[in-house]
Amino acid sequence: MLPVITCEAISKSFVLRANRQYLLKDRVLAWVRPHLRESRQAFWALQDVSFAVEPGEAFGVIGPNGSGKTTLLRIVAGIFQPTSGAVRARGRIAPLLALGVGFHPELTGRENIYVNAALFGFTTREIMEVEEAIVDFSELGSFIDAPTKNYSSGMQVRLGFSIALQVKPHIYLIDEVFAVGDEHFQQKCLWRLAEERLAQRTFVIATHNLQFVEETCDRAALMVRGRVVAIGAAKEVVRRYRKLLGDEGSVP
Amino acid sequence: MNLTDGLLSHAARRLIVSRTLVKYLVLKEIKVKSRGTYFGVAWTLMNPLFTIIVYFVVFRHVFRVGIPNFLSFFIMGFLMWTFFARAITAAARCVADNENLVKQAVFPLEVLPISAVLYHLFHHAVALGLALPLVLAFWGGKLTLNLLWVGVVLAGFVCFTMAVALWLATVGVFFRDTQDILEVGLPMLFWATPVFYSVGMAPEYLRPILAANPLSSFLGAVRTALLEGRMPSGAQLGLATAWVAVMLVFGAWVFARYGPRFAEEL
Numbered sequence: 001m002l003p004v005i006t007c008e009a010i011s012k013s014f015v016l017r018a019n020r021q022y023l024l025k026d027r028v029l030a031w032v033r034p035h036l037r038e039s040r041q042a043f044w045a046l047q048d049v050s051f052a053v054e055p056g057e058a059f060g061v062i063g064p065n066g067s068g069k070t071t072l073l074r075i076v077a078g079i080f081q082p083t084s085g086a087v088r089a090r091g092r093i094a095p096l097l098a099l100g101v102g103f104h105p106e107l108t109g110r111e112n113i114y115v116n117a118a119l120f121g122f123t124t125r126e127i128m129e130v131e132e133a134i135v136d137f138s139e140l141g142s143f144i145d146a147p148t149k150n151y152s153s154g155m156q157v158r159l160g161f162s163i164a165l166q167v168k169p170h171i172y173l174i175d176e177v178f179a180v181g182d183e184h185f186q187q188k189c190l191w192r193l194a195e196e197r198l199a200q201r202t203f204v205i206a207t208h209n210l211q212f213v214e215e216t217c218d219r220a221a222l223m224v225r226g227r228v229v230a231i232g233a234a235k236e237v238v239r240r241y242r243k244l245l246g247d248e249g250s251v252p
Numbered sequence: 253m254n255l256t257d258g259l260l261s262h263a264a265r266r267l268i269v270s271r272t273l274v275k276y277l278v279l280k281e282i283k284v285k286s287r288g289t290y291f292g293v294a295w296t297l298m299n300p301l302f303t304i305i306v307y308f309v310v311f312r313h314v315f316r317v318g319i320p321n322f323l324s325f326f327i328m329g330f331l332m333w334t335f336f337a338r339a340i341t342a343a344a345r346c347v348a349d350n351e352n353l354v355k356q357a358v359f360p361l362e363v364l365p366i367s368a369v370l371y372h373l374f375h376h377a378v379a380l381g382l383a384l385p386l387v388l389a390f391w392g393g394k395l396t397l398n399l400l401w402v403g404v405v406l407a408g409f410v411c412f413t414m415a416v417a418l419w420l421a422t423v424g425v426f427f428r429d430t431q432d433i434l435e436v437g438l439p440m441l442f443w444a445t446p447v448f449y450s451v452g453m454a455p456e457y458l459r460p461i462l463a464a465n466p467l468s469s470f471l472g473a474v475r476t477a478l479l480e481g482r483m484p485s486g487a488q489l490g491l492a493t494a495w496v497a498v499m500l501v502f503g504a505w506v507f508a509r510y511g512p513r514f515a516e517e518l
Contacts, residue, residue, distance in 0.1 A: 023429040077358050079515045097356040106284045115280050118273045119357045
């Protein structure tokens with residue numbers, strides 16, 4: 001089958017700048033005072049990353065903090081442009097890098113549904129069609145018409161996740177957003193994810209929850225300092241990562 | 253699937269998505285600004301209303317500006333100016349204000365400056381809707397077919413503002429002192445724009461500068477159509493059209509060129 005996501009030799013460098021010149025004033029000054037000039041240093045957040053994800057697959061991305069997981073998801077989503085290499089993704093992508101993007105505390109939950117779903121590329125009619133399903137799934141009841149500033153953090157996350165689950169994209173890019181609400185709600189989310197997978201939706205999941213990757217993902221990639229050091233069956237890759245963590249003397 | 257079909261439906265989809273998103277972003281701004289205030293949206297009308305009264309009294313009765321129908325002359329110019337100034341100030345910071353959206357969601361980024369402009373257009377359209385009948389009924393406005401030109405020129409003026417907004421939104425990401433520069437630059441531009449005076453009142457040596465100010469031709473064209481009941485002059489219309497065309501191409505080009513870098517520059 002044709003892969004839904006193909007990454008070919010992606011590299012991404014960020015420029016680390018000392019004396020970062022945010023201001024036009026600084027640029028002008030630096031002309032006259034050379035020691036104020038910006039010094040730049042390239043930082044390679046990703047180097048030569050290649051992988052392909054098949055339709056309906058759940059693909060885990062694991063690795064220590066700062067290994068480039070989020071950067072990789074942002075590049076696949078199209079938020080960052082790769083410095084070199086090519087990304088191809090077929091179909092609609094829903095990046096869940098954070099939940100409830102665009103929520104405003106003064107707006108009610110229902111009003112925020114419209115802003116957030118529009119950010120996922122929904123039209124008004126499409127939002128109206130799923131509005132009730134979102135409200136039901138979030139279990140917010142009459143709170144849905146209260147301003148979100150009165151919500152507990154768990155309630156906000158529940159609403160954000162409920163919207164994301166109704167977006168029905170071809171590809172979900174999920175960045176560590178599983179710690180959602182209480183045990184009951186988490187279980188419900190996992191059930192829904194399983195259903196989505198049966199519907200041939202594709203998942204790319206960056207997480208530190210190794211048990212989740214073992215149980216849920218088909219394949220996984222292990223990233224260390226911007227490079228893919230292992231890729232393959234999820235259980236195997238997690239085992240490699242545990243071994244790596246063990247070698248370095250830190251316990252997961 | 254046929255390739256051109258795919259491209260076309262992609263472009264169409266992008267347009268629909270942008271429209272929906274702009275709608276909810278503007279609504280959100282309006283709701284947020286008016287919620288919890290007693291007068292709600294009326295507040296944004298109070299500001300120009302009181303400013304207009306104060307300036308009118310000072311310029312009419314203290315400086316004794318002798319322009320016929322000065323109140324109408326001034327109201328039209330002033331509303332157009334405040335719309336322009338507020339819209340581009342908002343546009344210059346719209347990307348930084350929405351950092352979390354830019355970094356965490358995928359959407360056509362141009363919706364940010366466009367909604368910033370439309371939010372201010374909403375308020376000024378309300379103010380204009382209140383002012384225009386008064387101007388026509390009591391303050392010397394001419395109800396002729398040439399009134400249609402007011403609509404045409406204002407539409408062009410909104411396009412011009414959009415174009416400047418696209419450009420400044422980009423500049424605002426790369427230079428954080430754009431706000432400070434605007435704070436100094438806008439008052440200067442204000443006095444270089446014939447809001448309180450007509451170009452004819454300015455001394456000879458200042459006229460080329462005033463003519464080079466794009467706002468002059470828009471203001472002039474609106475006043476000609478509304479207060480003199482004439483079709484705006486070819487020079488006014490030609491200059492205004494040229495400004496809209498040049499700035500739209502420039503603004504859209506700058507935004508398209510640097511937009512993909514916004515997320516990592518923030």
